[in-house]
Amino acid sequence: MTTMTDTSNAARFREFKMPDVGEGLTEAEILKWYVQPGDTVADGQVVCEVETAKAAVELPIPFDGVVHELRFPEGTTVDVGQVIIAVDVAPGSGDAPAPVADPAPVAESAPAPSAEPEPEPEAPKGRQPVLVGYGVSESSTKRRARKGMAAIQAELNGHGAAPAPAAAAPEAPAPKERPLAKPPVRKLAKDLGIDLATVVPTGKDGIITREDVHAAATPVATPVPAQVQAPAPAAETVDAFVAEAVVPAGARETRIPVKGVRKAIAQAMVGSAFTAPHVTEFVTVDVTRTMKLVAELKEDKDMAGVRVNPLLLIAKALLVAIKRNPGINAAWDEPNQEIVQKHYVNLGIAAATPRGLIVPNIKDAHDLTLPQLAAALGELVATARDGKTSPAAMAGGTVTITNVGVFGVDTGTPILNPGESAILAVGAIKLQPWVHKGKVKPRQVTTLALSFDHRLVDGELGSKVLADVAAILENPKRLITWA
Template identity: 45%
Template sequence: MEKLFNLPDLGEGLTESEILSWRVAVGENVELNQIIAEVETAKAVVELPSPFSGVVTRLFEPAGAVVNVGNPIISFDVPATHQIEEPAGQKAQESTAAAKGAAPTRQPTLVGYGAAVESAGRPSRRGRVTAAAVEADPQSESTPKMAAGAVTGAVRARPPVRKLARDSHVDLSTVFGSGEGGLITREDVVKAVSRSLEESADTAPEFGQGHQAADVKPASSNGETRVAVRGVRKATATAMVASAFSAPHVTEFLSVDVTETMELVDRLRAMPRLADVKITITSVVAKAVSLLLARHQGLNSRWDEASGEIIEYHYVNLGIAAATERGLLVPVLKGSQALRLEQVAGEISALTAAARSGSITPAQLSGATFTMSNIGVFGVDSGTPILPPGQSGILAIGQVRKMPWEYRDEVALRKVMTLSLSFDHRVVDGEQGAKFLSELGLILRDPALLIASV
């Protein structure tokens, strides 16, 4: 019997994935849980295990194709004795739900939950196909069809929201409106962008790294080359457009004498018990920021457009931007306010290494409440970072360089760094942002004040 395997929801509400490579071919016999493909979401590279034991009869998409969640990607000829039985009571549960008019529950797959089952009264997400909508015909080479009535209803959104959606490349027919009568709000569009992926502007080390040859078209006669925008880069661009057009940004700057902090870093590196920990200026700033956010709640909050409320977090999940060959990724230190300095340093090293190797998981890239970006590693003094969607603050730290500086009423050569803080002016006003920067600057001038902040 032929069995279809649809691209599953790999987590975090992502709607599509790119097939990087197939590990199997048509006619090949595969075992249950054997890796059949490697796919890339906007957040991570994931290996897909086979949900069946049988012979591969068809590969619906080639390597390099971008596939919507729920669309079929492979089919198997599965012997009747090898079919996976449905969980006990599942058929009865679905029959009861159908009789009562309720939507069937989503059933778990080997790598997460399958595509959400759409109800007749709600617009389906573009290109999404449920198991019931796919007609498996072994004799037909036609593509699977959507079930009748899968796409319904008109989109309701005000003109400014429609413009934001256009600028953010968001199809409003895929967005569920949280406003009165199903009206789509700005927050709904921003959330749709956030699901595609997080985080800031693209700072990959070299333009074009991480793309397969199929993504780069040969240079034309006019000397131009076209590079496909997919995965992390596509999601980053979309998220940044949505953030720039939805949150009123303000950026404040502060140059700080960090000579004593750099001396502290050198002393910590020389300690035998910290020999295996990479203490850096980034880890010291991260620890200080994690402590200060408890006193500056506005910067550790988000604006909820739908409810007209500000949601304050009483924990700190600190995002640390990392440039990788796939583009900018932002691993998240969960509960960083409770971590010791050496733990913060160790977590930053481990997470950024995982991001650059491609082994990081979507869960490790989500949930940030505040973000830091070290642009100093590229020899830059300052910048105007764009807020990640759903956050109210982001801090960029510049390079540390020697400069003439006032020190004890004299001019001396000191190590100086510039801090750039961007924040959502709906949540944080200029005074609050300035106080946060000022307190952070005091700690970096005299790191002994970290003890007073604990």
């Protein structure tokens, strides 16, 4: 009889494991739990936010039940395949076993077979438990409202659980609804030590914004010294959103754990810098005509509803240069000792976000018209700002643009994005004295820097690409004849 009872209890519990997103990632950090033991969860409800080496994503659970145990606290890095949450899928059917005191991985704790929760069965086709943005249908990822504790207690009573407390006992108040805020805002609040429940929302539909969090932190936060503050971003920029640092009063140094996106950046940059022999070439160019074209396009009815800025025309100029010099769009395959020529362009745009540098790319950018390219750039920026860029959006890039000019920098020597052969750095566009038609005149001038992999790109090819980009920006009418 005892064995039957233990088996029945074990069958009540299902485990949800850290999923594999299929992008070569092996671990993720739990940033935020949205549920606690005793909460009712529904199929498709987001239960936590995790950060992989590429992005922060929300994790939906693929079954109904009541949360029995959270295996890891917030801030823990968990390997793919480890159980992170146990759910009672048949609440009220009997006394639940006591939660495990030490939330260690199942393989290490080795519980007795009679008390071990039943492993999660394979989900049917179309219902695989995956990260948000990786193939789950809209209906399966829709978040459902969490039930209050009173409703949970009523359900338990209806399934034969212990009777409700006597009428004389005071009823526990229902917990407040979880404040509405996007994952990057929740992360900011966590970093600043701000309880979102105390923040007054000003966003649409009661959503808490970054400004709301900063406003709540103002009375207690110590101002950042001017020399460590990031410069104010320009109005038209892609990589212009940098996390603010808050330094405790009197602190002489701060130690920040290297993990998540920052850890991936460090590993990728070291691997790239010491694997591909980098060569960087520079050219200073008069972009006055390009700036005039930007102003004209902003008034063009065909460009209505999309954002037009210098980066748009720089991206288009690079795409045309690649079309004229396709050898620059390639990759070095070390194991097979081959040069892989790409007949498509996935154009990467480096973006500085609160979690670090990311490089999402526009798929098949070479096929897009100018309005389509503008729309794709706008979507890329909005997604990155919201912290919703998926690992898939950062995979498969072929060539990258990094806009260092938004920080007032003239130029730089950019490091190649791993697996790519070239990266174009765009400096600040400034009014400078320039010889134009034999006379010195004030002109809009910028400096471009092209880094490339010298194993597969010779100096001649790299120079041709950079010269073509400069020629188009100097006289954008070439877009008509070269595109």
